Amino acid sequence: MIEQITVPDGHDRNGAPVAVARLDLQMGDVVSLVDHTSAGKTTLINDSGLGCNQDSPGYADIHFESPGSTMRQSRRLTDFAYQEDLGIYMPEEDGNGAGLERFAYSDGDEAEDYVLGAIREASDVSDNSPELSRYARDWASYYHLAPGRANAIRVLDLPRDISVLELGSGCGAISRYLGENHRELHCVEGSPRRAVITRERCRDLDNVKVYCADFRKLELDPSYDLVLLNGVLEYAPVFFRSGDPDEATAALLRFATSALKKDGVLLIGIENKIGLKYWCGASEDHTGRLFDGIQGYPTSGSARTYTRRELTRILEAAGLSVCTFYSCFPDYKFATSILAGSDPGSDFNIHNWIEYPAECLGLSREYLIHEGLAAKVLYDAGLIHEFANSFLVVAAAETPKAFERAMHPDWLASKVSVANRDRVAHCMTRFYPQTATVEKRCIEYVSGAVRDGLPMGHAPGTERWHPGQLLSYEVARAVMSKHFRETVAALLAEYHAELLRRFGVGTADDEGFPLVRGECFDFIMGNIIRTPGGLEGIDEEWASDRTLTADYLLFRSLCHDVIGRNKPWLGQTIHDVDEFSITTIRTIYPSYSRRRHERNRSLEEMLMAEIRGELGGTAWNSSHSGTAAWLKRAIKAAARQVPADIRAKIVRGSGALHSKVASLFAG
Ligand SMILES: C[S@@+](CC[C@H](N)C(=O)[O-])C[C@H]1O[C@@H](n2cnc3c(N)ncnc32)[C@H](O)[C@@H]1O
Numbered sequence: 001m002i003e004q005i006t007v008p009d010g011h012d013r014n015g016a017p018v019a020v021a022r023l024d025l026q027m028g029d030v031v032s033l034v035d036h037t038s039a040g041k042t043t044l045i046n047d048s049g050l051g052c053n054q055d056s057p058g059y060a061d062i063h064f065e066s067p068g069s070t071m072r073q074s075r076r077l078t079d080f081a082y083q084e085d086l087g088i089y090m091p092e093e094d095g096n097g098a099g100l101e102r103f104a105y106s107d108g109d110e111a112e113d114y115v116l117g118a119i120r121e122a123s124d125v126s127d128n129s130p131e132l133s134r135y136a137r138d139w140a141s142y143y144h145l146a147p148g149r150a151n152a153i154r155v156l157d158l159p160r161d162i163s164v165l166e167l168g169s170g171c172g173a174i175s176r177y178l179g180e181n182h183r184e185l186h187c188v189e190g191s192p193r194r195a196v197i198t199r200e201r202c203r204d205l206d207n208v209k210v211y212c213a214d215f216r217k218l219e220l221d222p223s224y225d226l227v228l229l230n231g232v233l234e235y236a237p238v239f240f241r242s243g244d245p246d247e248a249t250a251a252l253l254r255f256a257t258s259a260l261k262k263d264g265v266l267l268i269g270i271e272n273k274i275g276l277k278y279w280c281g282a283s284e285d286h287t288g289r290l291f292d293g294i295q296g297y298p299t300s301g302s303a304r305t306y307t308r309r310e311l312t313r314i315l316e317a318a319g320l321s322v323c324t325f326y327s328c329f330p331d332y333k334f335a336t337s338i339l340a341g342s343d344p345g346s347d348f349n350i351h352n353w354i355e356y357p358a359e360c361l362g363l364s365r366e367y368l369i370h371e372g373l374a375a376k377v378l379y380d381a382g383l384i385h386e387f388a389n390s391f392l393v394v395a396a397a398e399t400p401k402a403f404e405r406a407m408h409p410d411w412l413a414s415k416v417s418v419a420n421r422d423r424v425a426h427c428m429t430r431f432y433p434q435t436a437t438v439e440k441r442c443i444e445y446v447s448g449a450v451r452d453g454l455p456m457g458h459a460p461g462t463e464r465w466h467p468g469q470l471l472s473y474e475v476a477r478a479v480m481s482k483h484f485r486e487t488v489a490a491l492l493a494e495y496h497a498e499l500l501r502r503f504g505v506g507t508a509d510d511e512g513f514p515l516v517r518g519e520c521f522d523f524i525m526g527n528i529i530r531t532p533g534g535l536e537g538i539d540e541e542w543a544s545d546r547t548l549t550a551d552y553l554l555f556r557s558l559c560h561d562v563i564g565r566n567k568p569w570l571g572q573t574i575h576d577v578d579e580f581s582i583t584t585i586r587t588i589y590p591s592y593s594r595r596r597h598e599r600n601r602s603l604e605e606m607l608m609a610e611i612r613g614e615l616g617g618t619a620w621n622s623s624h625s626g627t628a629a630w631l632k633r634a635i636k637a638a639a640r641q642v643p644a645d646i647r648a649k650i651v652r653g654s655g656a657l658h659s660k661v662a663s664l665f666a667g
Pocket residue numbers: 105167168169170171172173174188189190191194213214215216229230231232235239240
């Protein structure tokens with residue numbers, strides 16, 4: 001319930017206070033409501049159903065302003081003037097910000113000032129900066145500062161030498177990634193404060209320009225290879241006012257498309273109105289209401305998302321008839337699993353790539369259906385892409401040659417791992433069906449070798465793809481079944497036998513627990529597939545340089561794959577998870593004690609801290625400098641394609657004078 005509306009005094013361009021005399025809220029206004037957690041909701045005041053209909057006096061105030069209808073006041077980006085003090089471009093006549101102050105998208109003053117302060121204070125503002133992520137203190141700051149915001153875009157293999165227009169850049173999280181990786185980036189953001197934050201996030205990137213403008217007052221030139229709407233299209237019904245939300249969405253799409261070169265592409269990141277997580281009990285991301293999208297948004301005035309089919313039709317109507325959909329889980333904002341959205345027609349068990357439950361940061365959620373089990377049923381029914389939690393869509397009039405890889409990927413599933421790990425171990429894993437291989441590689445400049453000498457070794461590589469279901473799927477079935485304890489104990493016993501067979505060293509520690517080789521660190525139930533030929537380990541990435549004990553691996557499996565993934569559903573049966581873990585491990589090792597359990601927990605915490613880079617992880621040297629940075633990274637990527645022996649010759653032959661060349665070809 002709103003008890004108070006606070007309207008802070010404004011200030012003019014020179015910082016002098018300007019008192020607010022009156023606050024008028026009218027139908028058709030856009031307001032941001034911010035709760036005590038700093039979670040903001042931006043909405044349009046148009047609850048016309050309450051007191052009026054289209055015939056009521058005043059209804060005409062809710063009017064539609066399409067770019068066409070506002071042409072007379074529209075401006076081009078080339079007419080904008082650079083504001084030295086702010087670092088951004090503004091329309092000449094809006095120099096004092098007067099015309100912009102009513103643009104109301106906001107997480108709240110306190111939250112946005114905090115984000116600006118954090119970015120100003122941090123010395124490393126690069127994409128996935130660990131330093132910045134340490135400033136995240138709530139959902140709003142996490143959203144703008146945490147690593148992983150560009151995961152979904154990263155997997156697309158977009159060409160680097162392109163000019164990009166980002167519409168609605170927010171606080172610059174994606175802008176930073178685009179600026180580091182592409183030739184030229186223009187950001188347009190309606191909120192002056194957010195535009196300043198975008199600039200600050202990209203402060204050392206001289207290939208990035210930030211414009212503060214309301215899209216409705218803008219006319220774009222068709223000069224971009226790529227236009228991005230990331231988390232923006234759904235706000236069309238709010239910001240492109242119209243009685244008809246679908247018409248508003250179409251208008252925003254026409255506007256975005258007008259900026260494309262003939263063979264440019266539009267890229268859209270957006271939630272799926274009927275995403276799996278919503279059926280399972282996650283609140284709608286924009287309205288916070290349960291089942292709101294699934295029920296077709298019965299309450300108007302909010303942002304609005306679409307199904308895959310609806311989005312395809314809307315895009316086709318905007319002249320973009322070639323659409324490539326990617327399915328993102330848990331969503332497009334912090335995507336960890338990105339599935340190429342076409343059904344290959346074979347049994348590749350793509351649902352194995354989806355992690356669950358979907359975390360809904362900043363929103364409450366319920367756990368009505370087991371997401372992991374439902375994902376498999378949807379996959380088997382050929383419907384998993386229809387029910388993706390979010391989409392990333394690449395749309396064009398025809399497939400442009402430069403975007404061939406982004407529109408016709410040769411991989412089926414990608415996983416991006418950047419959260420909670422040392423930066424040099426940020427990784428991308430991809431499944432290539434044609435060669436039946438899964439390739440894992442570091443995404444940030446350096447190879448795993450940099451971690452040499454640290455206790456947790458990191459060795460990403462290429463492995464064979466295995467058909468079958470993960471053991472954790474059998475665990476999930478057990479969780480929802482009657483004889484849960486017995487089934488889990490039986491699965492654990494089978495796992496334990498395989499663990500000893502593969503990794504046992506034949507001796508035990510002084511308490512009699514068998515020792516296993518440290519490279520089994522990742523051999524836990526969530527990383528094991530039951531294939532027709534037996535159990536196969538996958539995703540082996542981390543290895544400990546010390547010998548481990550079998551009960552520790554049982555502890556890990558229970559902690560991550562039995563309890564961690566299933567906690568919300570398990571909670572209905574098990575009230576003390578430690579007691580449950582100890583009892584289950586005792587079915588294999590009767591002497592397993594609480595003390596031993598605590599010891600395993602401490603070891604797990606320590607090794608995870610090592611993985612996060614907290615115990616002497618690799619120092620990170622951020623050296624991005626605008627255009628030079630994207631060019632350098634493009635050359636490095638190309639250099640990686642050169643055979644190793646030729647690379648070595650180039651490095652040797654380049655001599656001290658050309659150390660920069662050597663560094664590009666080394667490693
Ligand atoms: C949900 S945020 C997404 C921000 C950013 N793309 C990201 O992913 O972090 C939507 C942004 O679009 C901006 N926006 C929405 N409609 C706009 C309009 N008509 N003109 C200018 N900016 C707009 C808002 O100010 C807001 O910063």
